[in-house]
Structure formats: structure tokens, C-alpha cells
Amino acid sequence: MWQTLKQIARVGRISEPAPADSANATRGDAAPLGDELARLLGRALAVRVVDSGSCNGCELEINALGNPYYNLEGLGVHFVASPRHADLLLVSGPVSRHMEQALRRTWEAMPEPRLLVAVGDCARDGGVFGCSYACRGGVAGLLPVDVYVAGCPPTPRDLLAAMLQAVRARR
Numbered sequence: 485m486w487q488t489l490k491q492i493a494r495v496g497r498i499s500e501p502a503p504a505d506s507a508n509a510t511r512g513d514a515a516p517l518g519d520e521l522a523r524l525l526g527r528a529l530a531v532r533v534v535d536s537g538s539c540n541g542c543e544l545e546i547n548a549l550g551n552p553y554y555n556l557e558g559l560g561v562h563f564v565a566s567p568r569h570a571d572l573l574l575v576s577g578p579v580s581r582h583m584e585q586a587l588r589r590t591w592e593a594m595p596e597p598r599l600l601v602a603v604g605d606c607a608r609d610g611g612v613f614g615c616s617y618a619c620r621g622g623v624a625g626l627l628p629v630d631v632y633v634a635g636c637p638p639t640p641r642d643l644l645a646a647m648l649q650a651v652r653a654r655r
Contacts, residue, residue, distance in 0.1 A: 532570035538577025541637035567593040
């Protein structure tokens with residue numbers, strides 16, 4: 485252990501510092517989001533996430549929303565396990581045939597008014613998976629989509645903006 489501490493003291497910091505402008509860019513944009521959500525909804529936003537057959541790239545970006553940098557929970561947006569508690573449904577990936585019925589049941593279990601955000605190019609039109617014997621294509625072929633988030637995968641900042649856009653459209 486002493487060898488490691490000596491090496492750390494001798495070498496110093498080897499990672500490069502974060503750019504000065506990016507440190508506050510997302511946090512500065514995210515704080516008004518929480519204020520606006522509270523004003524529009526009067527309460528927290530409950531989000532249910534469904535992976536309907538994606539490559540998990542979009543899920544990594546959705547999970548990034550929960551880290552301390554984006555602090556989604558601090559903004560009043562919470563991920564929920566049950567669709568019965570959800571206000572907004574985030575769907576990633578094309579709708580695979582084996583997930584079609586589960587996605588429809590999830591949507592039907594959500595209370596009104598409900599919102600749907602299609603995350604990524606695959607959820608928009610099937611993306612690289614397209615439409616085949618195993619895949620129905622985009623989410624809009626099955627459910628009414630309120631907002632599409634472009635990208636493969638979209639950035640967490642784009643996801644935040646899409647959630648706010650969906651909430652604004654319903655109010």
C-alpha cells in the first residue's frame with residue numbers, strides 16, 4: 485500500500501480536467517427543468533422505462549440521468565417500477581414481437597393522462613433493426629407517441645428536454 489501511495493504522490497493527477505464550460509452547461513439547463521416540472525405538474529414526474537428490444541445503448545443514457553451529474557431525482561423526476569404509478573413511459577428500442585403484448589399492457593395500466601416518449605432511432609422507426617419477422621419496427625406502429633428523441637443513442641440532455649417537451653405539450 486505504501487508503494488501505491490508513494491507513486492500517487494510522485495506522479496500526481498494523470499486525468500485531464502473537465503472543460504470549464506461543460507461543468508455548468510448541463511446543470512444550468514437541468515435546474516430550470518425541475519422548477520418548470522414542479523410548476524406544470526404541481527408534483528413529481530413518475531417515469532416508467534421499457535426496453536422493447538434495444539441494444540441497451542439508450543438504457544445506458546437513461547441510467548446516466550440518475551447519476552449525481554444530472555441528478556434527476558433532485559429535479560423531481562422519479563423512475564418507478566409499476567406502470568400504475570407512472571405519468572410518462574420511456575420506450576427504447578424497436579418493438580420486438582415478444583415484447584409487443586407487454587408494452588401494450590404497460591401502456592394500458594398507466595393512469596390517464598399518460599405520456600409516451602420514444603427514445604432513440606430504433607424506437608422512432610426501427611433503426612438498424614428495421615421491420616422483420618422478429619421486429620415490428622417503431623413504437624408508433626403500436627402506441628401513440630408524444631415525443632421522439634433522435635439519436636443512437638440520444639444524450640441525457642436530449643432525454644431531459646424530451647420529457648419536458650412532453651409535459652409542456654399536455655399542459
